[in-house]
Amino acid sequence: MMKKKSDILWPLGFGAVFLIIWQLYGFHRLLDLKPFQLPVPSEIIMTIFKNLEKVSGDCLLTVTGAIAGMAIGSAIGFAVAVTATLFPKWGYGGLTVISAFNAIPIVALSPIMNRWFSTGMGQKIGVVTVVTMAAMAINAYRGLNDLKPFSLDLMSSYAADKRTVFFRLRLPSCLPSVFTALKINITSAMIAAIVSEYFAASTSGLGFGIKDSLRKAEMAMGWSYITVSAIVGIILYLIIQAVERRAIKWHASQK
Amino acid sequence: MKSKFLKGISIFLALGMAALAAGCGSSSSSDSSESSSSSSKSESSSSESSSAANGKLDKMTLQLKWLPQSQFMGYYVAKVKGYYEDEGIDLEILPGGSDIIPEQQVYNGVADVGVTWVSSLLKYQSQGWELKETAQIFQKSAMLLVSKKAAGINTPADLKGKKVGSWFGGNEYELYAMIENAGLDREKDLTLVQQDYTMDQLMNDEIDAASAMTYNEYGLLLESGYKEEDLNKLDMNDYNCAMLEDCLFSTSEWLGKNKDLYVRFLRASIKGWQDACENPEEAGKIVYEADNSVSLDHQIYMAKEVAKLVVPEGFDKAKIGYIDMNAVKQTADYALKYGLLTQAANIDECVDSSCWEEAVKQ
Amino acid sequence: MKKNKATAALLWTAGVVLLWEGVAFFLANILHDKMANAKLPYLHSIIYTIAANFSEISNAALITVSKAATGFALGAAAGIMLAVIMSISKTAEKIAFPYLIISQMIPVLGLAPIIFNLVRNMDLSRIIIAAYLTFFPVAANMLGGLKSVEPEKRELMYSYAAKKRSVYIKLMLPFSLPYLMTGLKIAAPLSITASILVDMLGSKGGIGVKLLYSLYGGEKDIFWASVLVCAAIGMLSCFIIILAEKILIPWKKTSSGGEE
8 A cells, every 4th residue: 555655646746846846937937938938837727627628529539549540550560460470480571561660750641641531530540550550569579479488398398289379378478568568559649649630631639739729829728738638648558557457467567 | 765765855856857957848858858958058159159250241040931942932042142141141041841830939049030921920929929020021912712613612602511621720810711701600601621731632522622822732733733724713812801921020139139130131131032023933943952852843833923922013122021011900900800819919019110121221 | 591581571572562552553543543643652653763863862861860860879878777767766767657658648749849949959959859759668668678577586686795786787787688679679760750750840851851842842752752761761770670689689589489
């Protein structure tokens, strides 16, 4: 119980001090910024509440796209990793191809996806899918193949077939890596969804809100969107972390 | 237990310092940014002093609103022909992009002067940014609403029930004015969607009408095989909903300190614009050579169209940069009416044409 | 073994090329999509464009790669340092890690004006943004690796009265190398995309500039050529890390087993 408390208290304390300095214009003084360049937290929060309906609607849209895209992208990535493990001779090439996709910048992907999908949502899911594939593929592949020394030998000494090795040894041992990938993916999925909205054929979503407000000098509104996207991102991340805790209690990183 | 606590405190402080230095939101991450940002500041200040010691040319930077293209040909022509050098200026032209905001670049001191749209500048001024418009380069609006003939959009009233594209981010207010002048409700009577700075959505029939600048996107449509007679265009100028676009601006503070430099800059720029408008072919070529990524033909097309905006028919080209206060007022009025501004702008406060007057005197 | 790998690579390349050309053909000639050459042009025509504009494109790519390398080096260094600090002190991890995640949730394009304001130097801002976009996978993977060291091993070291420093140098860091490499493999193409992104923030040269100008200028062939080059550079960066991995941790092969 004690441990749990400090888990929360430390970052919370740090955050509180940070926010207080910000609220008291500490950063403004230090960096020679005007309040209209960087709004203070109280102003941001008030702006969020004043526009709660619009902001939450935009938020829901972006999150839906991010999660749908991430689910598809992670599934493809995992499938590629499994294929590469089961058929090491030629499956490994799939990893290479998928990491090539990862190298296409979101800013180029978004207009391409705009042509493939006529709706903002389709485009968003398309972009996020492509962005999240590689991290999962690479991580899952490592998890499936970085087995404990001699564990394979042990399995083969039990005369376990490939199937058993896969389900009993590889699959459980890749879980930590899969969760690492999911944690990376949730952040990149949110960012990809937001950036794709910069270019999307719609006028809603957190990304559109950020871009539109910041361009129009509506800094408080822009920062409200930035704040909401950060908060939602961290909530999604915490959810994955909580699932991870339950799923892999046995792993050293959870001790 | 105690030592752990102390360790925690010290790390806490260290992170806090890094965060203070980085200062960007909650990114308490990179200690590298701390050291590099401070080193850059000392670097830039030392380079400033050294250039002052050499004392030949005054360094100056101009932030464009968009990519380097004939939209800004006057500055490129003046630079290439040495007009800035003649006035003792070493001008650096910074390209813009979809995420470069000239008002912020100038206010932050990344650039000395910038090019932006008047409506956008008015918005920044209303939020407290001490910026002044100093010269109005484009006398007319270049914005069109383009559609394929088949969509049957001949007047703004035909937009009812259509899907219409805009770039947003402050570029939507002329369109709003057109829509509402025609008696339509922009929320209910039609669907507005964001355009991605290409004309693909229109070509692909994803939208019925698209925003286009006469000098850029409309030309791209023609270049990709569409004929003028296949297209309908609604010109903002024809429907009394034009707002002023490209103007020059700077901060009040910088102008106060560098009035002489700025007058010289304007004089050279006006000369450049005069040459460019007289000979758009040459200007297009100069811009193309300064940055050869968008085709030469397109740059020349753009130069010709831009010339019509800078020196419209009957306009004295000695007066390039003249600020028509009536047009500024219409821009401010529409900006207020359609929700960009929340209170009426005091346009006399927003504009400072004294430098321009001095520049055109001699 | 070698021969097998070469055939596999060849097969993959052929497969990807065929699939691409097939889809492009399908779009253009069976669906009669007007926008086929924008949605997916033929691969051979893109390669032809690259060849026709080779010096221009390769120069742009070179600029981007050199910027990416700087951003990658800075980002990776920051990531490793943060991971080590967080593994030394659980308190630091508790404080910092949530904020590291938050930092990744903040769209950097929104932050860009503030970074410009802080640094007041566009080139340096771009490098910082590139590093900012690169460090997280490195930090996360490295931390994962450091935490995966079984406590028994650490306790054994301490029972030999080993100093914290030598525990790190002899046990923790070597153990977490494979994890670090995974992080680097993700971060390398990221640093390329980051560098392309910052090309677009008003740079004067680089493949991102090509991408942006050709996109907005309606030059679809150059646009696709740039996209292909971006992907190629990203893949190349990944290969370089894999190569580095083989040199740095030759023992990995034996312990992981099974893949050959």
